[in-house]
Amino acid sequence: MGTLSSTRWPKNYVKMTTVEETYVLGFKALAEVLPSPLRPGMEWFGQLSLWRADVELLLASFELNTQSADHPHLLLHYAHPASQEHTTSHIQLAQLPLPRNGFQFHFVCPAQKHPRCHQLRRHLYLPLSPQATFACILCSGPLAYLSAQQGSSRYAGMSSEFRALLARDQARKKAW
Numbered sequence: 580m581g582t583l584s585s586t587r588w589p590k591n592y593v594k595m596t597t598v599e600e601t602y603v604l605g606f607k608a609l610a611e612v613l614p615s616p617l618r619p620g621m622e623w624f625g626q627l628s629l630w631r632a633d634v635e636l637l638l639a640s641f642e643l644n645t646q647s648a649d650h651p652h653l654l655l656h657y658a659h660p661a662s663q664e665h666t667t668s669h670i671q672l673a674q675l676p677l678p679r680n681g682f683q684f685h686f687v688c689p690a691q692k693h694p695r696c697h698q699l700r701r702h703l704y705l706p707l708s709p710q711a712t713f714a715c716i717l718c719s720g721p722l723a724y725l726s727a728q729q730g731s732s733r734y735a736g737m738s739s740e741f742r743a744l745l746a747r748d749q750a751r752k753k754a755w
């Protein structure tokens with residue numbers, strides 16, 4: 580598995596897509612627009628705000644249904660940020676018991692990779708490429724965290740173009 584040195588710039592470095600470059604779907608955003616805490620037996624629809632790096636907003640209308648214990652799900656309708664095409668994402672939910680009591684909902688990663696992913700995740704990501712759909716951190720790229728990629732979070736808040744330029748400049752310096 581990875582060591583500290585594996586986060587440094589390897590020789591044939593290829594910039595990975597970072598989490599910060601995707602729209603993030605999480606249960607926190609969902610909780611903000613539900614009339615009560617998420618639980619079984621709910622049916623609700625409304626509008627969800629999905630953010631990219633806390634700057635760009637994707638508005639999605641959603642239909643939540645946890646009435647069936649076998650098929651709790653979330654439907655998202657949105658204009659795909661890369662193509663502007665109308666897109667529907669069907670995301671299965673899973674309810675896992677917590678160690679002490681109660682339970683917690685998770686997204687079932689809907690990526691149709693081989694074999695199908697089906698990992699239970701608290702966050703799903705939508706990268707900007709036209710073919711991209713909401714998927715887990717591995718199926719979406721895999722995605723890197725900006726801090727891990729650049730060895731520091733001091734670039735947080737800068738535009739991705741500027742960060743990319745800085746990164747290229749750093750890589751050139753290391754090559755010298």
Ligand SMILES: [Zn+2]
Binds near residue numbers: 690715
């Ligand atoms: Zn996945």
